[in-house]
Amino acid sequence: xxxxxxxxxxxxxxxxxxxxxxxxxxxxxxxxxxxxxxxxxxxxxxxxxxxxxxxxxxxxxxxxxxxxxxxxxxxxxxxxxxxxxxxxxxxxxxxxxxxxxxxxxxxxxxxxxxxxxxxxxxxxxxxxxxxxxxxxxxxxxxxxxxxxxxxxxxxxxxxxxxxxxxxxxxxxxxxxxxxxxxxxxxxxxxxxxxxxxxxxxxxxxxxxxxxxxxxxxxxxxxxxxxxxxxxxxxxxxxxxxxxxxxxxxxxxxxxxxxxxxxxxxxxxxxxxxxxxxxxxxxxxxxxxxxxxxxxxxxxxxxxxxxxxxxxxxxxxxxxxxxxxxxxxxxxxxxxxxxxxxxxxxxxxxxxxxxxxxxxxxxx
Amino acid sequence: xxxxxxxxxxxxxxxxxxxxxxxxxxxxxxxxxxxxxxxxxxxxxxxxxxxxxxxxxxxxxxxxxxxxxxxxxxxxxxxxxxxxxxxxxxxxxxxxxxxxxxxxxxxxxxxxxxxxxxxxxxxxxxxxxxxxxxxxxxxxxxxxxxxxxxxxxxxxxxxxxxxxxxxxxxxxxxxxxxxxxxxxxxxxxxxxxxxxxxxxxxxxxxxxxxxxxxxxxxxxxxxxxxxxxxxxxxxxxxxxxxxxxxxxxxxxxxxxxxxxxxxxxxxxxxxxxxxxxxxxxxxxxxxxxxxxxxxxxxxxxxxxxxxxxxxxxxxxxxxxxxxxxxxxxxxxxxxxxxxxxxxxxxxxxxxxxxxxxxxxxxx
Numbered sequence: 247x248x249x250x251x252x253x254x255x256x257x258x259x260x261x262x263x264x265x266x267x268x269x270x271x272x273x274x275x276x277x278x279x280x281x282x283x284x285x286x287x288x289x290x291x292x293x294x295x296x297x298x299x300x301x302x303x304x305x306x307x308x309x310x311x312x313x314x315x316x317x318x319x320x321x322x323x324x325x326x327x328x329x330x331x332x333x334x335x336x337x338x339x340x341x342x343x344x345x346x347x348x349x350x351x352x353x354x355x356x357x358x359x360x361x362x363x364x365x366x367x368x369x370x371x372x373x374x375x376x377x378x379x380x381x382x383x384x385x386x387x388x389x390x391x392x393x394x395x396x397x398x399x400x401x402x403x404x405x406x407x408x409x410x411x412x413x414x415x416x417x418x419x420x421x422x423x424x425x426x427x428x429x430x431x432x433x434x435x436x437x438x439x440x441x442x443x444x445x446x447x448x449x450x451x452x453x454x455x456x457x458x459x460x461x462x463x464x465x466x467x468x469x470x471x472x473x474x475x476x477x478x479x480x481x482x483x484x485x486x487x488x489x490x491x492x493x494x495x496x497x498x499x500x501x502x503x504x505x506x507x508x509x510x511x512x513x514x515x516x517x518x519x520x521x522x523x524x525x526x527x528x529x530x531x532x533x534x535x536x537x538x539x540x541x542x543x544x545x546x547x548x549x550x551x552x553x554x555x556x557x558x559x560x561x562x563x564x565x566x567x568x569x570x571x572x573x574x575x576x577x578x579x580x581x582x583x584x585x586x587x588x589x590x591x592x593x594x595x596x597x598x599x600x601x602x603x604x605x606x607x608x609x
Numbered sequence: 610x611x612x613x614x615x616x617x618x619x620x621x622x623x624x625x626x627x628x629x630x631x632x633x634x635x636x637x638x639x640x641x642x643x644x645x646x647x648x649x650x651x652x653x654x655x656x657x658x659x660x661x662x663x664x665x666x667x668x669x670x671x672x673x674x675x676x677x678x679x680x681x682x683x684x685x686x687x688x689x690x691x692x693x694x695x696x697x698x699x700x701x702x703x704x705x706x707x708x709x710x711x712x713x714x715x716x717x718x719x720x721x722x723x724x725x726x727x728x729x730x731x732x733x734x735x736x737x738x739x740x741x742x743x744x745x746x747x748x749x750x751x752x753x754x755x756x757x758x759x760x761x762x763x764x765x766x767x768x769x770x771x772x773x774x775x776x777x778x779x780x781x782x783x784x785x786x787x788x789x790x791x792x793x794x795x796x797x798x799x800x801x802x803x804x805x806x807x808x809x810x811x812x813x814x815x816x817x818x819x820x821x822x823x824x825x826x827x828x829x830x831x832x833x834x835x836x837x838x839x840x841x842x843x844x845x846x847x848x849x850x851x852x853x854x855x856x857x858x859x860x861x862x863x864x865x866x867x868x869x870x871x872x873x874x875x876x877x878x879x880x881x882x883x884x885x886x887x888x889x890x891x892x893x894x895x896x897x898x899x900x901x902x903x904x905x906x907x908x909x910x911x912x913x914x915x916x917x918x919x920x921x922x923x924x925x926x927x928x929x930x931x932x933x934x935x936x937x938x939x940x941x942x943x944x945x946x947x948x949x950x951x952x953x954x955x956x957x958x959x960x961x962x963x964x965x966x967x968x969x970x971x972x
Contacts, residue, residue, distance in 0.1 A: 272758035275669055301673075302663045305771050306638055310664075310752050313676040313808025314815060350815040385758055389673050395635035395748055395773065397845055399815050408668050410758065430800055435834040437795030439813045445676025446809015450802045452677060452713040452762050471798040472835050482760055 250293060250355070252280070252362045254369070254608045257297035266377040269413030271550065276370040276382075276409040280362055284352055284403035293358075295366055295608070298408065308390035308400045315445045316345035317387035319549050320506070321412075322367050322602065324374045324381075325590030330367060330602040333588045335360055337506045342386060344504075345442040350399035351388055359386070361606075363407060368606040370409055379414025379585075383550075415551045420573050420581055422557025423464035425480055427529060428454050429562065433479065433501075435471030440478075440501030447503075448482065455481070465546070467559065469529065471501065477527045483546030483554060484508035487532060488576050490540040497524040507547040511580055513596060520576075529561055536566045543574030552588075553581040613656060613718070615643070615725045617732070617971045620660035629740040632776030634913065639733040639745075639772040643725055647715055647766035656721075658729055658971070661771065671753035671763045678808045679708035680750035682912050683869070684775075685730050685965065687737045687744075688953030693730060693965040696951045698723055700869045705749060707867075708805040713762035714751055722749070724969075726770060731969040733772055742777025742948075746913075778914045783936050783944055785920025786827035788843060790892060791817050792925065796842065796864075798834030803841075803864030810866075811845065818844070828909070830922065832892065834864065840890045846909030846917060847871035850895060851939055853903040860887040870910040874943055876959060883939075892924055899929045906937030915951075916944040 257277045264274050275298050282293040308314050318338045323331045339356040346353050363384065367374075374382040386407045390400030431454035434440025434447055451466075458466045465481030477496050479485060484505040486495045493515055498504055515522045535541045544556035557571035568574075586592030587599060620640045627637050638661050645656040671677050681701045686694045702719040709716055726747065730737075737745040749770045753763030794817035797803025797810055814829075821829045828844030840859050842848060847868040849858045856878055861867055878885045898904045907919035920934035931937075949955030950962060 272669070273756070279668060298668070300665045300667050302665050304663050305642060305661070305769050306635070306748075306773075309808075310672065310678065310750055310769075311680050311748070311808060312811035312815075313678065314812045315673065315676065317674050348816060349812055350819055383758075385669075385674070387673055393636070395746075397811050397814070397818070399819060406668050406673075410669070432798050432800030435795050435798040435801065437793055437834060437837075438798065438801075439809070444809070444812060445672075445674060446802070446807070446812050448675035448760050449677045449712055449807060449809050451760070452675075453711060455760070456713055456762060471800060474800075 250358050252365055253294040255294065255296045263373060264411060266375060266380065269375060269380060269411055271412045272383065272410050274410055276373040278366060278370050280366045280407040282405040286401050290354060293362055295369060303391055304393040306393040306395050308392050311395055312397060313446050314349055314390035314400055315388060316342060316349055316351060317385060317443055318342045320384045321549060322374055322382040322384060323588045324376045329590060330371055330374060331590055332600045332602060334506050334598045335600055341443060341504060345444055348439055348442040349444055351403060354405060364602045364606040365608055366407060367602050369608050373409065373411050375411050381412055383410045383412045420555065422555040422571055422573055424558040425465050425467050425556050426458045426461065426463040427561040428466035428468055429474065432471035433468040436500050438501060441503055443503060475528045477529060478502050480546040483548035485546050486511065487541065488543035488574065489535045492521040492523055494523050494525065494527050496527050505547055507549060507552060510584060511547050514580060514583060541568060543576050544568050545577045552584050553577050613721050615728055616657040618657065618659045626736060627774065629738060629743065632738060632743060632774055634775050635746065635773050637773055639736040641729060641733050643729045643770040645768040649764050653717060656725055658732060666754055667756040669756040669758050671755050671757065674758055675760060676809045677712055677753035677763055678751060679705060679712055679714060680748060680806055681705045683747045684912060685737055685745040685747060686951045687739045692953060693734055693737060694953055695963045695965060697869050697961045698963055704806060704867060708807055711802055711805040712807055714766060717768060727965045727969040728971055729770060730965050732971050736772065736774050738774050744775055746773045746775045783918065785918040785934055785936055787921040788828050788830050788919050789821045789824065789826040790922065790924040791829035791831055792837065795834040796831040799863045801864060804866055806866060838891045840892060841865050843909040846911035848909050849874065850904065851906035851937065852898045855884040855886055857886045857888065857890050859890050868910055870912060870915060873947060874910050877943060877946060904931060906939050907931050908940045915947050916940050
């Protein structure tokens with residue numbers, strides 16, 4: 247809403263920033279954070295940027311009991327010229343509102359939040375690392391805070407955005423991983439919350455992840471919860487397969503997260519005149535393609551890794567070695583093009599990039 | 610562990626206690642709470658009773674993002690003689706550890722926590738209401754607190770117990786409710802977290818609950834997530850049906866919560882020589898029994914309501930009126946016997962009740 251403004255309370259002392267080699271994912275946070283509250287009849291109100299600080303919440307608050315929460319993940323990039331860029335942030339905010347709807351959380355004003363986010367980023371812009379592959383990870387999230395332990399949608403919420411400088415995902419170049427098809431645990435099911443970005447989906451995935459890690463796999467490939475036949479996601483990424491020159495990815499079905507990177511990869515492939523097929527994709531079909539020598543590449547897509555090649559896929563007693571366990575040409579091209587656009591090193595034909603200019607400097 | 614003790618920090622000023630007619634569910638909390646922390650390599654440590662107070666948690670703590678949490682719900686009752694009683698608390702703590710296992714949360718020491726819980730209850734015993742049907746609701750819960758937004762099991766947790774005096778569930782006598790069979794949304798699926806008491810299950814149920822409320826139903830009857838044919842739970846309760854003199858309840862299958870009241874009802878029925886059948890129970894079969902005039906009673910079971918009769922069940926375009934929309938004799942008997950045992954008004958042949966004696970007074 248146009249009349250909204252963000253109050254700003256600057257931190258007294260700026261924290262020391264990490265060296266590039268100290269950067270990992272999600273452990274260090276910047277000097278400020280954005281906070282906004284929801285209560286009735288006020289609605290969303292009191293939008294503010296404040297020093298990064300702990301949240302003080304009643305132990306009866308719903309978030310601690312019934313998991314009513316949603317989140318997003320996106321990044322800010324620094325170009326070689328020092329410009330700050332976001333990558334399709336409106337897609338994340340649209341998805342946040344779709345998640346809100348599924349979780350009975352009141353919608354946020356996407357345009358206002360994007361403005362507020364840019365102010366926050368500009369204020370903490372010194373935290374955006376500049377080394378190859380580094381970025382500023384942005385984590386918006388909403389938690390239910392009503393101090394009431396009845397099972398019902400909360401009447402109070404807190405919307406928070408925190409920022410974390412992160413290191414390069416691939417420190418030694420893009421590398422393929424070993425994946426196990428998960429036959430026991432299920433991530434999500436039609437009619438559940440699989441297409442929402444909500445905590446419960448991730449909580450329920452931990453056990454499968456722990457079990458596969460112990461067996462030496464990086465992630466699991468999730469099958470559908472109904473028939474355990476159809477491919478859904480890999481770890482917390484969407485998944486793509488190149489089969490005989492065409493690219494296949496599971497179609498959105500209500501239990502698969504609609505990834506922003508997934509959407510961007512599909513657009514890029516179409517732009518390159520590579521056929522993309524979104525369909526209900528079974529492990530049987532994939533295995534047959536493998537036996538026929540037609541499974542050329544497999545990779546996950548997500549904000550953190552951008553493209554994560556799959557070198558080996560373990561399914562029941564079978565081991566599928568893909569592209570000799572090396573990164574395929576298509577995965578490499580997608581990774582290079584997407585990151586080049588994100589870092590402003592290549593033209594942006596789709597207008598995906600949004601600059602965070604000096605106009606967002608806090609007065 | 611025997612060597613463990615609970616440090617106690619008394620509140621400075623006791624809060625005013627609510628009048629009986631002000632009591633509802635889960636909005637008022639007592640003077641103290643139990644807290645214990647987990648970190649590595651210490652394990653669970655620093656068990657303490659402290660004044661009821663907000664939790665101060667970093668905004669990057671995992672609970673706010675990935676929903677890694679579990680909880681329990683049980684009650685303390687005051688007998689007519691003023692004795693304080695718990696109902697099968699060891700079952701709740703066993704289930705808490707089963708939930709912990711599913712959610713990759715380190716196990717708690719059940720015996721120690723039961724001792725600590727009794728100390729907490731004895732300390733706040735003046736909060737246990739004595740009017741008919743009132744009780745002290747006990748909410749143990751564990752949240753993941755590591756300040757890290759990577760998707761992985763947390764290395765830090767907080768275990769908290771809060772207490773809430775609650776009013777009678779049935780203020781005007783036990784009354785049947787209208788239930789809608791849920792055909793769109795799914796609560797849980799085999800391979801998911803349905804049998805764990807974790808936030809995500811409840812978060813995912815809110816939308817269905819909201820939708821059915823708008824149509825005038827009290828709760829939904831959940832079907833299985835795979836075939837949407839088999840009955841699982843009702844609202845957040847287990848469900849029973851009396852058909853032609855026998856009692857049926859869905860068998861535990863990994864997606865149904867193993868309720869303590871469910872288990873107690875089954876034991877009571879067997880004790881009364883009423884046949885109990887735990888099986889995969891389809892809506893088709895239930896509807897056929899209804900058409901045959903054999904569906905005699907239906908009711909939910911849970912800690913809050915104990916027994917919640919179902920007077921009407923709406924399934925697709927069909928309306929099943931059960932026992933003329935009134936509470937059945939079996940539901941009444943179960944309710945009376947269970948509550949009489951809980952409140953010490955009837956013999957306890959199963960040794961379900963555990964007293965909280967003066968031995969637990971904080972020195």
